[in-house]
C-alpha cells in the first residue's frame with residue numbers, strides 16, 4: 700500500500716513530503732495546467748532533485764499518434780532523465796507506443812484507463828504501471844472496484860509484474876477502496892491527504908488530551924519539563 704502525489708506543485712511536494720511517505724510523483728497535462736506555463740523540463744528536473752532517484756517520476760506525453768508519443772518520450776528521457784516513467788494513454792496508438800518503449804527499455808505507465816480491456820491490453824503490452832481512473836469511472840457508472848479487482852486477480856493469476864497505480868480520486872474513501880481491491884499504489888493530491896487528517900474530531904481529541912495534561916501538571920508544562 701503505497702502513495703504518490705498527483706501534483707507538480709513544488710511547494711506542495713516539498714511541504715507534504717515531510718509528513719506523508721510517498722514513492723513517487725505523477726503528472727499529466729491537466730495537472731501541469733494548474734501551475735501555468737512552467738519551464739517544462741527544468742521543472743521536472745527540479746522535482747527529481749527534491750524526490751531523488753529512488754522515487755518514481757511519471758510524465759505524460761501529449762501527442763496522440765505513435766510517432767509523436769515516441770518522439771516526446773525520447774525528449775523527456777533526454778531532458779529530464781532516463782528513469783522517468785513515460786505515461787501513455789491506452790488508445791490503439793498508445794498500445795503501440797507502450798510496446799515500442801518497452802522494447803527500448805523505457806519505463807511505462809499506462810494511463811487514462813476506464814475499462815478492463817484497456818488495463819489488460821496495457822499489461823500484455825508490457826506496461827510497468829496501469830492507472831485506472833477511479834472517480835472518472837464512477838462518473839460514468841463503471842464499477843471501479845470490479846475493474847481494479849479484475850486487474851489484481853489477473854496480475855496474480857498470470858504472474859505479471861505490472862503495478863496497479865490507481866488514480867483520479869475525489870476522497871479518501873475511494874483511495875481506501877482501491878487498495879482493498881488490490882491496487883498496490885494510489886496517486887492522490889496532497890490536499891486530500893491533508894484534509895483526511897484535519898477532521899474536527901481528531902483535533903478535538905488532541906485538544907482534550909492536552910487539556911487533561913494541563914489540568915494535572917499546570918499550564919505550559921511539557922513532558923520534557925517533568
Ligand code: G3P
Pocket residue numbers: 705725726727729730832834835866867868886
Ligand atoms: O492521475 C490521473 C488523474 O490526475 C486524473 O484525475 O481528477 O482529472 O479525474 P482527475
